Amino acid sequence: MPADRPDPGVLHPVILSVPESRTALSGRRQVEYLSRMARQAASRSAGLSGMVLDQFPKDDRGTPLACRGVCWSLSHKPQKVAGVVARSPVGIDLEKVRPVHPGLFRRIASEKEWRLVGARDLTALFMVWTAKEAVLKATGRGLAGLSRCRIKEVHSGRGLILEAGRTCWNVEHCTIGGGFMAAVTAAGKNAVIWHVER
Numbered sequence: 001m002p003a004d005r006p007d008p009g010v011l012h013p014v015i016l017s018v019p020e021s022r023t024a025l026s027g028r029r030q031v032e033y034l035s036r037m038a039r040q041a042a043s044r045s046a047g048l049s050g051m052v053l054d055q056f057p058k059d060d061r062g063t064p065l066a067c068r069g070v071c072w073s074l075s076h077k078p079q080k081v082a083g084v085v086a087r088s089p090v091g092i093d094l095e096k097v098r099p100v101h102p103g104l105f106r107r108i109a110s111e112k113e114w115r116l117v118g119a120r121d122l123t124a125l126f127m128v129w130t131a132k133e134a135v136l137k138a139t140g141r142g143l144a145g146l147s148r149c150r151i152k153e154v155h156s157g158r159g160l161i162l163e164a165g166r167t168c169w170n171v172e173h174c175t176i177g178g179g180f181m182a183a184v185t186a187a188g189k190n191a192v193i194w195h196v197e198r
């Protein structure tokens, strides 16, 4: 592979920090701003991957559609946004690790899955949450697919393997300053290079 041509087996998720002057936005203006910024992150991911993404089509349920063979996924929170592209279905999720209702542990994973994970603290919860959200976005199912999305393997370090339907998904995580955690996955085996911009 020539040094100047991006490797198609590498994902380049991009995470951007929302400028402080914009973190006070609220309501529709905030969502519109964050959506736009997350699209910039996905376009940047496309540039790093040797692709072009300048349109963001969706189906009538709001699920992202591939644009000229480029699959894309976004996540946006008030302080950070994330975007990623791939030639195959791809999903990304970004969450702030924060206190949650204890019932959420049971809602997002079974007892068997928690035994695989080992730890049951907030870091573990958001590792599972972001992994499942990333997979559910890659499948296009959103939360409707949660009951069929299961953790199969947990690798010490950063990797998880999840099964959704009959497909297995490798998920990689990244922890980001400010208490954020991100997860990314794409169909097939991919290396991941995170691009986190302040």
Ligand SMILES: CC(C)(COP(=O)(O)OP(=O)(O)OC[C@H]1O[C@@H](n2cnc3c(N)ncnc32)[C@H](O)[C@@H]1OP(=O)(O)O)[C@@H](O)C(=O)NCCC(=O)NCCS
Residues within 6 Å of the ligand: 034, 035, 036, 038, 062, 063, 064, 073, 074, 075, 076, 077, 092, 093, 094, 108, 128, 129, 130, 132, 133, 136, 137, 138, 139, 140, 141, 142, 143, 146
């Ligand atoms: C809609 C959903 C896909 C993600 O929602 P979210 O985490 O609140 O929001 P994020 O910012 O991470 O992602 C939003 C983006 O997801 C994308 N998206 C929406 N529906 C999608 C679907 N069915 N498949 C893939 N991507 C989808 C959109 O691009 C959207 O951004 P846009 O509206 O600017 O285009 C869905 O999983 C959801 O409602 N989650 C709620 C959170 C929750 O309870 N999670 C439980 C833990 S597993």
